[in-house]
Amino acid sequence: MVIKPKVRGFVCVTAHPAGCAAHIQEQIDYVKSKGLLKNGPKKVLVIGASTGFGLSSRITATFGCQADTLGIFFERPSEEGRPATPGWYNTIAFTNAARAAGRYAKNINGDAFSDDIKKQAIEAIKADLGQVDLVVYSLASPRRTHPKTGVVHKSCLKPVGQTYTNKTVDTDKGVVSEITIEPANEAEIADTTAVMGGEDWEMWIDALLEANVLAPGATTVSYSYIGPEVTWAIYKNGTIGLAKNDLERAAKSLDAKLKAHGYGRAFISVNKALVTQASSAIPVVPLYISILYKLMKARGTHEGCIQQIQRLFATEMYNGSALNFDDARRVRIDDLEMRPDVQEEVKKIWPQITTENLPSLTDIAGYRTEFLKMFGFGLPGIDYEADIEPHVPMV
Numbered sequence: 144m145v146i147k148p149k150v151r152g153f154v155c156v157t158a159h160p161a162g163c164a165a166h167i168q169e170q171i172d173y174v175k176s177k178g179l180l181k182n183g184p185k186k187v188l189v190i191g192a193s194t195g196f197g198l199s200s201r202i203t204a205t206f207g208c209q210a211d212t213l214g215i216f217f218e219r220p221s222e223e224g225r226p227a228t229p230g231w232y233n234t235i236a237f238t239n240a241a242r243a244a245g246r247y248a249k250n251i252n253g254d255a256f257s258d259d260i261k262k263q264a265i266e267a268i269k270a271d272l273g274q275v276d277l278v279v280y281s282l283a284s285p286r287r288t289h290p291k292t293g294v295v296h297k298s299c300l301k302p303v304g305q306t307y308t309n310k311t312v313d314t315d316k317g318v319v320s321e322i323t324i325e326p327a328n329e330a331e332i333a334d335t336t337a338v339m340g341g342e343d344w345e346m347w348i349d350a351l352l353e354a355n356v357l358a359p360g361a362t363t364v365s366y367s368y369i370g371p372e373v374t375w376a377i378y379k380n381g382t383i384g385l386a387k388n389d390l391e392r393a394a395k396s397l398d399a400k401l402k403a404h405g406y407g408r409a410f411i412s413v414n415k416a417l418v419t420q421a422s423s424a425i426p427v428v429p430l431y432i433s434i435l436y437k438l439m440k441a442r443g444t445h446e447g448c449i450q451q452i453q454r455l456f457a458t459e460m461y462n463g464s465a466l467n468f469d470d471a472r473r474v475r476i477d478d479l480e481m482r483p484d485v486q487e488e489v490k491k492i493w494p495q496i497t498t499e500n501l502p503s504l505t506d507i508a509g510y511r512t513e514f515l516k517m518f519g520f521g522l523p524g525i526d527y528e529a530d531i532e533p534h535v536p537m538v
């Protein structure tokens with residue numbers, strides 16, 4: 144099968160196995176180029192391990208710290224005439240590379256919100272790892288079936304309290320338009336918090352503690368975003384931001400629990416805005432990311448998921464470093480994004496953007512390149528005209 148990108152709005156419905164593998168290799172090479180980290184984690188559970196920040200966390204733990212990893216994710220295998228999702232191919236490529244390097248890597252594909260997947264993960268840890276010393280919680284999901292009530296909660300990306308109007312871009316067509324989003328109601332706010340808030344992270348840590356598979360002194364981290372004022376109505380002060388407040392609440396509660404369990408720690412790292420499958424679905428944010436990429440690339444401060452997480456591990460979590468918290472007890476690896484000179488420029492450029500000047504005022508080209516790369520397209524050295532086997536079993 145010859146596999147070409149098929150972009151439908153903010154998703155690409157195809158993925159290229161060899162391209163995904165090349166993307167994984169790029170990330171591995173980057174981590175290796177930075178050298179081994181001191182005092183790194185040795186046995187790691189990554190929840191949301193197949194794409195974005197969770198995948199980069201798994202790669203950094205494996206190739207930067209020589210850790211053994213168990214990865215949990217929800218990906219679709221190939222079907223007749225249809226390639227698998229990129230996270231499927233990413234995981235296969237990662238696992239092969241990890242095992243070739245002598246590291247243990249096991250995968251569980253299923254709904255991380257369910258009791259069953261937690262049970263399967265605990266059984267795998269007991270059988271193969273004994274205990275884990277790092278748990279990365281990096282889920283981004285549109286829905287969650289609550290394991291106790293059976294209720295299906297659907298998250299939404301809406302403002303809270305008032306209608307929001309701002310510019311947005313159709314990243315595929317390159318058309319800038321105005322979008323108006325009505326505020327969420329109480330049920331939508333509660334549903335989004337049920338999906339993207341901290342309850343499931345707490346359920347995971349409680350289950351791991353109860354099964355005695357969390358090493359004394361273990362760390363757990365989850366990721367959040369804050370960003371500039373221009374996106375606050377839809378992000379920080381919107382439904383997703385309220386869910387992230389709940390994630391922060393959970394971090395504090397888990398930290399107290401883990402402190403009682405051998406001086407462990409739980410915290411939130413606030414990461415940079417990046418092109419991922421999760422962020423491309425948020426209105427307004429891709430336009431901001433396109434401006435941001437241009438400004439940060441010009442300053443030589445641009446980072447992708449792997450650079451962000453390698454820096455988090457190297458300068459905050461391990462390697463003889465200590466966590467530097469902001470006044471709300473969050474680690475900030477969005478520091479380069481939030482630099483005043485960058486944000487002043489964003490403010491100047493934002494009102495000027497039109498469909499016509501989008502290519503010159505923003506890095507929309509870079510956005511598209513990154514977007515396609517997530518699906519394994521545009522990688523050097525890959526023959527995209529060649530036939531490739533889309534049906535690859537999970538390893």
Ligand SMILES: NC(=O)c1ccc[n+]([C@@H]2O[C@H](COP(=O)([O-])OP(=O)(O)OC[C@H]3O[C@@H](n4cnc5c(N)ncnc54)[C@H](O)[C@@H]3O)[C@@H](O)[C@H]2O)c1
Nearest residue numbers: 191192193195196216217255284366367368416417419421
């Ligand atoms: N992308 C950004 O700009 C950005 C910035 C800062 C923080 N974050 C945060 O980072 C975290 C990860 O987001 P991302 O952008 O890397 O997203 P992503 O879409 O790339 O990754 C999501 C991961 O969750 C897994 N997943 C989703 N639903 C699942 C389920 N029910 N069961 C098991 N696995 C499931 C997917 O398989 C995938 O591995 C989120 O908390 C997000 O808010 C993202």
